[in-house]
Amino acid sequence: MITVGIDEVGRGALAGPVVACAVILKSGFVSNLVVDSKKLLPTKRLLVAKLLMDNLLDYGIGIVCPLIIDKINILRATKQAMHIALSSIKTHYDYIIVDAVPLKNIKTPSISPIKGEDKYIEVAAASIIAKVYRDELLKKLHKEYPLYGWADNKGYGTKIHIDSIKKYGVTPLHRKSFIKHYV
Numbered sequence: 001m002i003t004v005g006i007d008e009v010g011r012g013a014l015a016g017p018v019v020a021c022a023v024i025l026k027s028g029f030v031s032n033l034v035v036d037s038k039k040l041l042p043t044k045r046l047l048v049a050k051l052l053m054d055n056l057l058d059y060g061i062g063i064v065c066p067l068i069i070d071k072i073n074i075l076r077a078t079k080q081a082m083h084i085a086l087s088s089i090k091t092h093y094d095y096i097i098v099d100a101v102p103l104k105n106i107k108t109p110s111i112s113p114i115k116g117e118d119k120y121i122e123v124a125a126a127s128i129i130a131k132v133y134r135d136e137l138l139k140k141l142h143k144e145y146p147l148y149g150w151a152d153n154k155g156y157g158t159k160i161h162i163d164s165i166k167k168y169g170v171t172p173l174h175r176k177s178f179i180k181h182y183v
Contacts, residue, residue, distance in 0.1 A: 002057075004089060004108075005122025007099040008078050009037065009130045014165070014182075015148065015155035015174045016138050018069060020062040020081035021130035022089050025122055029055040034124045036117040037131035049132040052125050059126075060088025061133055066175045073177075079103060085126075099123045145171050 008020040033048045040048060062084030064077040072080070082103055086096070096103070096110035097120045103110060116123035135154055142151035147168050149160040155173075165174070165182050 001095055002091065002093040003095045003097060003120075003122050004086065004093045005097050005099075005116075005120055005124070005126045006082050006085060006103075007037075007117055007123050007127040007130055008081055008101070009127065009134050010155065011074055011078055012157075013155035013175070014157045014161060014178050015066065015150065015171065016134065016141060017063045017065050018074065018077050018081050019130045019134040019137070020078065020085040021059060021126040021133065022062070022082070022085035023052070023059045023122055023126045023129060024057040024089065024091055024093060025052075025125060026055050026057050030121065031055075034121050034128065036115075036124055037127040040128070042135070045128055045132060049128050052129060056125075058089050058091040059129060060085040061130070062086075062088070066173055069175050070177045074175075075101075097123050099127070141173060145173065 002024060004022050004024055006022045008018055010016055010018045037045055062081035064081045069077040078101060096108050097116055098110060098112045099116035100112055100114050102112040113119055117127045138150045138154045148164045153161045162182055165179055
């Protein structure tokens with residue numbers, strides 16, 4: 001049975017997109033290095049992401065920008081990112097495991113266990129690839145908006161980030177619905 005694992009990152013960030021990843025691992029691939037992305041230090045996460053990229057049968061990335069997040073809410077934006085990631089998969093699959101978020105409008109059998117990245121290697125792999133992708137994106141966006149510390153905080157609500165919002169205002173990459181009480 002060919003299984004797709006799906007997870008997202010950036011759901012609670014104050015700035016930047018929500019990013020989802022859908023992955024199919026090569027048959028027989030196993031590694032105890034593949035765990036929830038939040039449990040890996042950034043340098044190790046990069047190494048594990050490279051290992052995964054060498055052992056993927058297929059993968060897709062889905063990105064939903066802050067403007068859409070503000071318009072439709074973060075849960076719907078997360079589902080949209082997941083659907084985009086899944087639609088990028090070109091390999092036939094038989095089953096889908098989505099971390100904690102049930103997806104509608106899919107014909108393939110699926111489950112959405114809580115903490116799926118701790119139970120299924122496919123979901124953990126998706127979390128790592130999505131996290132590395134989003135972190136690299138936020139490092140690039142930091143060059144455009146260096147005052148907010150995105151290279152380090154990845155758009156999350158750290159003290160430096162919140163203080164910068166109060167001092168310099170918001171950027172087009174901030175989620176207005178998330179920062180209402182900071183400005």
